[in-house]
Amino acid sequence: MAKTYEEINEKIRSKKAVVCTAEEVVDLVRKKGVEKAAEEVDVVTTGTFGAMCSSGAFLNFGHSTPPIRMTNILLNGVQAYGGLAAVDTYIGATQMTEDSEKGYGGAHVIEDLIAGKDIHLRATGPGTDCYVRKEIDTYVSLDDLNEAYLYNPRNSYQNYGVATNTSDKALYTYMGKLLPKMKNASYSSAGQLSPLLNDPHCDVIGIGTRIFLGGGEGYVSWQGTQFKTDVEEVGGVPVAGARTLAVIGDMKQMDPYYVRGLDIHGYGISLALGIGVPLPILDEGVMARAAVSDEDLFAEMLDYSLPSGRVPMARYSYAQLRSGKIEYQGKTIRTSSMSSYAGAKKVAQELKDRIERGEFLLNAPSLMLPKAGSVKPLKVREARRCAER
Amino acid sequence: MRRKVRVDFDELNVGESVAYILATEFGLKPNIVKAQVNDDSSGLMIFIVDGEEELLDKAMGRLKSMGFEVRDLEKHITRDKARCWSCGACVSICPSKSFTYDPETWEVHLDIDTCIACGSCVTSCSVKALKLNI
Numbered sequence: 001m002a003k004t005y006e007e008i009n010e011k012i013r014s015k016k017a018v019v020c021t022a023e024e025v026v027d028l029v030r031k032k033g034v035e036k037a038a039e040e041v042d043v044v045t046t047g048t049f050g051a052m053c054s055s056g057a058f059l060n061f062g063h064s065t066p067p068i069r070m071t072n073i074l075l076n077g078v079q080a081y082g083g084l085a086a087v088d089t090y091i092g093a094t095q096m097t098e099d100s101e102k103g104y105g106g107a108h109v110i111e112d113l114i115a116g117k118d119i120h121l122r123a124t125g126p127g128t129d130c131y132v133r134k135e136i137d138t139y140v141s142l143d144d145l146n147e148a149y150l151y152n153p154r155n156s157y158q159n160y161g162v163a164t165n166t167s168d169k170a171l172y173t174y175m176g177k178l179l180p181k182m183k184n185a186s187y188s189s190a191g192q193l194s195p196l197l198n199d200p201h202c203d204v205i206g207i208g209t210r211i212f213l214g215g216g217e218g219y220v221s222w223q224g225t226q227f228k229t230d231v232e233e234v235g236g237v238p239v240a241g242a243r244t245l246a247v248i249g250d251m252k253q254m255d256p257y258y259v260r261g262l263d264i265h266g267y268g269i270s271l272a273l274g275i276g277v278p279l280p281i282l283d284e285g286v287m288a289r290a291a292v293s294d295e296d297l298f299a300e301m302l303d304y305s306l307p308s309g310r311v312p313m314a315r316y317s318y319a320q321l322r323s324g325k326i327e328y329q330g331k332t333i334r335t336s337s338m339s340s341y342a343g344a345k346k347v348a349q350e351l352k353d354r355i356e357r358g359e360f361l362l363n364a365p366s367l368m369l370p371k372a373g374s375v376k377p378l379k380v381r382e383a384r385r386c387a388e389r
Numbered sequence: 390m391r392r393k394v395r396v397d398f399d400e401l402n403v404g405e406s407v408a409y410i411l412a413t414e415f416g417l418k419p420n421i422v423k424a425q426v427n428d429d430s431s432g433l434m435i436f437i438v439d440g441e442e443e444l445l446d447k448a449m450g451r452l453k454s455m456g457f458e459v460r461d462l463e464k465h466i467t468r469d470k471a472r473c474w475s476c477g478a479c480v481s482i483c484p485s486k487s488f489t490y491d492p493e494t495w496e497v498h499l500d501i502d503t504c505i506a507c508g509s510c511v512t513s514c515s516v517k518a519l520k521l522n523i
Contacts, residue, residue, distance in 0.1 A: 049474070050476075051515070103517070172512075176478040176482070176513060176515075177478065177482050177509075177512070177513045179481075179482055184481035184482055185481070186478070186481065260474060260516060261516075262515035262516060263515055263516075263517065264515045265512040265513065265515075270515070272474055272476070272515075272516075322490075324480075324481075324490075334480075334481040335481055336477040336478065336479075336480035336481035336482075336490075337476060337477040337478075337480075338476055338477075338478055339476060340474050340475045340476045340477070340495075341475075341477075341490075341495040342474075342475035342491075342494055342495040342496045342497075343474055343475060343476075345494070345495060
């Protein structure tokens with residue numbers, strides 16, 4: 001029995017929609033079967049809450065009197081992009097502060113803005129006939145800005161490798177501290193709750209899908225960077241990093257609980273972000289894919305002591321990874337996560353609550369994401385001469 | 390009972406064997422979890438000591454009389470629960486397995502009783518929620 005977006009939205013509006021989190025449907029489908037579950041359930045909510053480095057925000061400050069064309073912009077000492085129109089900027093999450101206050105960066109500016117704090121804005125410009133001011137030093141908060149929206153080129157990775165370290169010294173990586181001699185391993189995906197693991201070929205997630213982004217409403221705006229589909233699958237789900245999402249959302253709706261600046265020791269700054277995607281249960285296929293559990297989802301372990309060319313060492317299910325220990329060649333390795341499963345659960349639950357209350361309607365994609373994609377490496381090479389082009 | 394203590398010393402008593410005194414004179418079971426000697430001969434040790442309360446008190450008095458500075462560690466590790474986002478980067482690196490995931494909520498819990506105050510978790514925390522106070 002197929003459903004349409006309009007039928008589901010009508011149920012949401014009349015507060016009659018049946019909504020389950022991607023965790024809850026695992027048991028439901030085991031008990032009742034896919035067919036029955038697809039009939040009963042209208043929406044499955046997913047969630048993830050992890051470090052998403054490829055994130056940032058577009059901001060518009062408004063014009064001062066006299067006006068300035070800002071070309072060199074600092075927000076709490078963090079460089080923001082000065083190559084847009086006069087008072088537009090983009091602040092990247094991983095940009096680090098230039099002054100002595102370490103452990104602070106673009107992600108923290110974004111968190112502080114969302115928390116309603118004052119941000120120290122310092123900017124200089126060339127001074128032109130139309131923008132005579134050459135410098136400005138003031139404070140702005142989120143309310144003062146005309147527009148402030150996250151635009152994140154790559155979020156919500158579909159699966160991710162498990163990091164370990166075979167070397168003799170500890171490594172400080174974006175996957176956390178990796179103890180020497182494989183004493184621990186760090187994984188990152190929310191597994192059975194992760195948006196793109198519950199819709200592995202993006203049959204329902206597409207451009208225009210309305211999502212939970214950092215506590216507010218956002219949208220899938222494009223395929224994420226490094227979007228790839230040519231990845232080995234088990235049970236129809238990639239076992240390594242594959243698809244990604246570019247997302248957009250109004251910061252004025254967001255909650256600092258779900259948007260946090262991270263200072264990852266030895267690596268740098270990143271942004272922890274909560275993202276939830278509602279999956280419309282249009283048919284049994286969508287239901288079956290959304291019912292995937294941690295036992296059925298796998299990730300590959302990689303040796304982060306190798307600078308490149310990391311060959312998968314072993315494959316583990318998320319159920320094994322979440323048990324706290326895995327075995328490798330007779331050795332026990334302790335495991336923990338770099339993303340918050342507690343946070344992912346909160347995101348999926350909060351999205352479920354909003355849909356049940358009739359506050360969050362589904363938006364059908366206006367365009368589907370690419371069905372194929374691969375990632376090219378960067379070659380270090382000489383410039384080609386014109387004739388060879 | 391179990392007590393965690395920080396013992397500070399200087400050039401006058403750097404040569405004494407504190408663990409030997411605790412074990413032989415008081416029958417206590419000391420475990421040195423941290424020891425550090427500075428360039429000026431001062432330094433500190435952190436002990437986890439098991440034994441009867443009365444003997445523990447006496448032993449600490451004896452160390453004080455020898456010129457050691459002795460302090461009980463109670464809240465030697467603190468966590469800002471509002472900052473903690475329960476990622477778990479601290480879980481698999483903790484030598485005493487003091488951090489665990491709640492099997493229901495998956496929030497990260499800290500058992501201060503088993504913590505040996507090594508400080509490994511402090512740098513692993515991406516939101517600076519953990520502080521070592523020794």
